[in-house]
Amino acid sequence: MSELQRLKGLLPPENQSWVFVESAVAVEPPLITLEEIGRDEVEIQVDLDQWEKLAIDHRNLLFWHEVGRIQNDTIPRDGWEMAALAIGLGGAIGELWVQDGLLLLMALGLSGFAGYRLYLKNNSEKRLQDAIAADERAIDLACRFGYSVPNAYKSLGGALKELLENTRKKKKRGFFEDRLEALRKSAGKARAEMAEQEGSSQSVTSENVYG
Numbered sequence: 001m002s003e004l005q006r007l008k009g010l011l012p013p014e015n016q017s018w019v020f021v022e023s024a025v026a027v028e029p030p031l032i033t034l035e036e037i038g039r040d041e042v043e044i045q046v047d048l049d050q051w052e053k054l055a056i057d058h059r060n061l062l063f064w065h066e067v068g069r070i071q072n073d074t075i076p077r078d079g080w081e082m083a084a085l086a087i088g089l090g091g092a093i094g095e096l097w098v099q100d101g102l103l104l105l106m107a108l109g110l111s112g113f114a115g116y117r118l119y120l121k122n123n124s125e126k127r128l129q130d131a132i133a134a135d136e137r138a139i140d141l142a143c144r145f146g147y148s149v150p151n152a153y154k155s156l157g158g159a160l161k162e163l164l165e166n167t168r169k170k171k172k173r174g175f176f177e178d179r180l181e182a183l184r185k186s187a188g189k190a191r192a193e194m195a196e197q198e199g200s201s202q203s204v205t206s207e208n209v210y211g
Contacts, residue, residue, distance in 0.1 A: 022044070067138070
């Protein structure tokens with residue numbers, strides 16, 4: 001079985017008909033990314049040269065992180081916002097000349113909406129929160145596919161640590177460090193909840209997320 005076929009088998013049933021897994025073809029592609037390829041269709045693209053150097057458990061959790069982004073509807077969309085911003089600003093300038101108040105308001109509204117969407121897309125805090133939410137989804141998906149809660153946390157933590165160690169850019173390193181810290185806190189919470197439910201302290205330790 002090829003790696004792409006194996007990954008397709010890790011898609012939840014509710015995503016199998018409209019989420020596809022393919023090898024990345026771009027020059028120097030990211031390790032794994034998402035792309036909308038049509039109406040209600042999404043492609044997960046993997047750079048197999050980098051990907052197959054990772055441990056299988058690390059691959060699985062990174063893959064489920066991307067599935068989590070899909071399920072949370074945080075897929076990166078085409079950059080229509082810049083075009084809309086340009087159209088809106090151009091229209092606003094034009095309407096100032098002809099003095100049509102209603103069309104001016106519509107143009108300003110389009111510019112404002114496009115500008116807000118650009119702000120959200122480029123807001124580092126929102127990107128981090130989206131990634132943390134997808135990490136939580138990845139843990140849930142791992143458990144659906146037979147992982148224990150401790151092993152799910154440990155595998156995702158190990159994957160993030162490996163990405164961190166292979167990253168030189170300070171901003172990206174901070175991004176992975178913040179995700180690891182959030183995962184550690186989540187693991188501590190899961191440990192406490194499992195101990196309460198089972199009446200035992202045998203659960204997830206916060207250190208486990210570091211592999």
